[in-house]
Amino acid sequence: MNDTSGPGRQIHLAAHFPGVNNTTVWADPRSGSQIDFSSFVHLARTAERGLFDFFFLAEGLRLREHNGRIHDLDVVGRPESLTVLSALAAVTERLGLAATVNATFNEPYELARRLASLDHLSGGRAAWNVVTSSDAFTGENFRRGGYLDRADRYTRAAEFVATARELWDSWTPGGTPRPFAHHGEHFGIEGHFGVAPAPQGHPVVIQAGDSDEGREFAASAADIIFTRHGTLEAGCAFYADVKRRLAAHGRAPEDLKIMPGVTFVLGDTAAEAQERAAEIRRQQVSPQTALLTLEQIWGVDLSGYDPDGPLPDIDPDPGSERSQGRVRHADPLAVAAKWRALSEEKGLSIRQTVIETTGRQSFIGTPEAVAAEMAAFVREDAADGFILVPHLTPGGLDDFVDRVVPLLQERGVFRTAYTGRTLRDHLGLRHPGEER
């Protein structure tokens, strides 16, 4: 289906800043500041040294809570994405700069203006990861407040993106603002857009989420889909499904890149890599984190349990609202049953069970093995590339860039120099208005 398939199929790479995230290890002696600009500079420059397509920042607009108190076991706190990326534009030259920005708690005019500004200031390197939320919990920090129906989230996001593009397109090719007017279900706005057309025309749009609605939204409007990583088979099925949806929107398969978020652990030998991976998992799942992970499923106070002891014999309370600002488990009773069975079968403690059942690293092995496996995922149409999520700030990408990137280059599946200036160039995406 894709004329670039074959042994030389090119991989796209991005780096996710390891921030507010339960895979980020903060207790390691090498773990640096999560907020100092120097950490962002180090990671961005490392990604650019590795000729990555882009650097990615996540967002959270309300600190997460558990039992009505601020969650304190993971990294907390981060800078505001678009401002950090504007600053990073000064210390990088080619690297794409992707900000996650919520479509529920922003307005199209203001955000379109900020994104176009970043695109100007970076010479055409801006990207926007469109996310939506529906919770009144986050809404408590905002004027607009509250709640969107789940179903309205994607219609609002789709209309938001379409409206932003109307604004970006509203100037004449000669550089004169023309009036725009948008009157839709979610937005009724009109006037003149205050920013001249930016180098990319439209900043690159990323959509994160694997649901049916998310896939359809990505197929209609996004340039990249940031998805979950799984098996090769699952990746191929997802890839085929999403690419198949594009034609209905008048788009070609290469117009949407599929990039799963992945973690990785390198070692000189396969055994050493496995050992490291296990050690990182122990760092990621502290005894306190293990109990809290269980409480999120059980929905009851488990603080009296020993993390090194067996799983609780009481059943979860499915109606609990103990955790706020997180994705919920769809069926806590089923998860609990599965975890109990695993714990009994292998004789695992609470902490060991959590380590075993959550977030094993995506790629573990020697640099050669990791390079081969990544190339295979792309060659077999399970992905167009990867968004790497290191576990350490700021040095978590160093080894990958030093040891894996050269091997990908040797295989002929990754660029040896940037050939273009803009993020659209790196991704092989057309600029708006450009013929296919």
Add this chain to the structure above:
Amino acid sequence: MAPSTGPLHLAAAVDGTGSYAAPYYVELARLAERGTLDFITLDDSFGPPGEGPGRPDALAVLARVAPATERIGLVPTVTTTHTEPFHVSCAVATLDWVSRGRAGWTVGVSATEAEARLVGRRPAAPAAELWAEAGEVADVVARLWDSWEDDAEIRDIATGRFIDRDRLHYVDFEGGHFRVRGPSIVPRPPQGHPVVAVDATDPVTRDTAARHADVAFVRATTPDAAGRIRDELRLRAGESGRDPGALTVLAAVTVDLSDGEYAAGPGSARGPLTAVDDRPPLYRGGPVDLADLIAGWHTAGAVDGFHITPAAPPGDLERFVNGTVALLQHRGLFRTFYPGTTLREHLGRPRPANRYALAREGAR
């Protein structure tokens, strides 16, 4: 009029008449930094600045300038009418992080119906209402900066805790137009509170300036007129429980130094400054006379310093730095190097205590 005893403060606008290229702003910022100015400002508005080439987001531009400069303060205009106070707080705090303590913001409002239609959520409102709301925004923005105590991040391996959540605080702000729960997503910025500036020329802004501003800009053509506004601001700051001396008042002047060293301006018969509608008064003349004017107003205690807008950047900023500033330095009236690293240090303002930490300590 109380005589000014403090050191002279100087700032410059780097407004870019339609420029989108980062190097343009970097060049102006470095020029201002070479003159050891306290800070640069970049104006902004929510909607387009009238017909013409538009402009990029000011806070983004100065974030782009931050890593390319070392010491100079960075003060963009940020509007409060159609924006989210939570986002404003996080963006200014982040500008402070990326500049390592050099951020401020000039509080702006959006008064036009045209701007209201760009958002479509509420109609245009009278200036008095917008400035009252802007005061609330400035208030909650600073509360959100304080919502993290400086030592909230503990990384305690024994208990598995990254933060001490007792040192994070809900702000639970309720204003006339909005509520904000908090805490911020951004840890307390390096300066504690980035600097807050207000153009206090219009009387409708003065209550907000007196309550919340660290720096006030005033447009006046005579030192007496400037001094009267300064006295009023300081009086009102005192009435609202602040230290009146904590407010740095700068005279705003547009400078056109293109006519040569000593040429007198067209308004020289009535004084060196010509009033201009909706813009700072115009100084047209030589850099030496401008230095005399600045020194005269400052020595008379009319203002704490000047905020200049170059009529034609970069030429007028270059002439200001190389001529006027150099002369003021030579006369010992202006710093020749930056003794501090943060904007608050340039302004001689201490890093503020955290209101929530004080309350928590007090409750012990």
